Amino acid sequence: MTEQDDWEREFDHRWANSAEHKEPSARARMLAARWKDNPPNPAPFRADAEPVPRRSSWASTAMVFGCVVAIMVLIGLVQYSSAG
Template structure:
């Protein structure tokens, strides 16, 4: 039974969570020190770094239909070549 008491004392999360002062993580301390002298520039949430020009919907349609036609032709050719 004393082993279980040591185990409960070692992993007492309620006691740890009830602490008045919680120390920030190492990464938080590093960023705070870095940003103290050189604050980051404001950036919009999930902003694209460079806008990508949009392709025409016709180009996408032609590419898809071309791939489908190529598959149909390849399957037809393979069926013609098979001896069965």
């Protein structure tokens, strides 16, 4: 037999996946035993640790407007200095 045949026989995933009974992993067994007496509290999917404070829409608008004005002033200064 070749080395490839040994590899395929040793790691035959089709045979393993076709097994009728699949044993849960060690972590799954540990969590099942822990949660049997003390089930976890329901939690939303990927919940934040703490709520994030929201900015007001006015603050965001003012920041965008300020950046646009600053860019316009900078462009004007560059054009003024290159013209004179």
